[in-house]
Each structure stands twice: as structure tokens, then as C-alpha cells.
Amino acid sequence: MTDQNHDPHHDARNSQAAREARSIVKFMIEHTAYGGFGALVFGALVLFFDIGGIYTLAMSSRDAPIFIFLLFFGLFVTFGGISLGIGIMTMGGFSDDDRYRDERTRNRNSGDRH
Secondary structure, rough: OOOOOOOOOHHHHHHHHHHHHHHHHHHHHHHHHHHHHHHHHHHHHHOOOOOOHHHHHHOOOOOOOHHHHHHHHHHHHHHHHHHHHHHHHHOOOHHHHHHHHHHHHHHHHHHHHH
């Protein structure tokens, strides 16, 4: 069954809210991926340089794949969360601008006159 009066601009998947939700999800995935890349680089360097003997300890165990997975999983969660947090916290930088605060005050004061 097709609707001949179907307007793509009124489609729920194409609404303003849906587009904003997609951009937010894209933003979160991008920043988590940046952190994930940092975690891979950092974890590879830790293992390559055998910092704290972690590579030697892991390879001497029969459960080495589990140890390596847990190392990278923990690093991914940590670095991904930090990267996402930094991305979110740097979004609102405009509110620290004095001109913005003055404009809000001016608009609030002009609203009192009505």
C-alpha cells in the first residue's frame, strides 16, 4: 500500500529531531573512535617496550590472549571515555564569551519593558 500524498519532509526519519539525533550519535562515535585509536597506539607501545614487564608476564601465561584483550579493552574504555568527555566539554565554549553574557542580559532587560 503506497501513500501518494507522502511528503518526505514530514517523514519521522527525516525530521529535525531525527537529524539532530543522528548528528549526536555520529559525534559520539567519532570521538570514541579517536580515543580508541589512542588506546591502540598506547597499548601497542606499552607491549612493544615491555613497560613494567607486562608483555613478558602475559606471554609466559597460557591465558595471554585474555590478558591482552583485557588490557586493550580497559584502555579503549578509558581513552574513549576521555576523548568523548573532552569533545562534549569543548562544545559549550561560547558561553564563556563576555559578549554572549552581555547580550543575554540586554535581552532579559529589554523583555522587562514589555
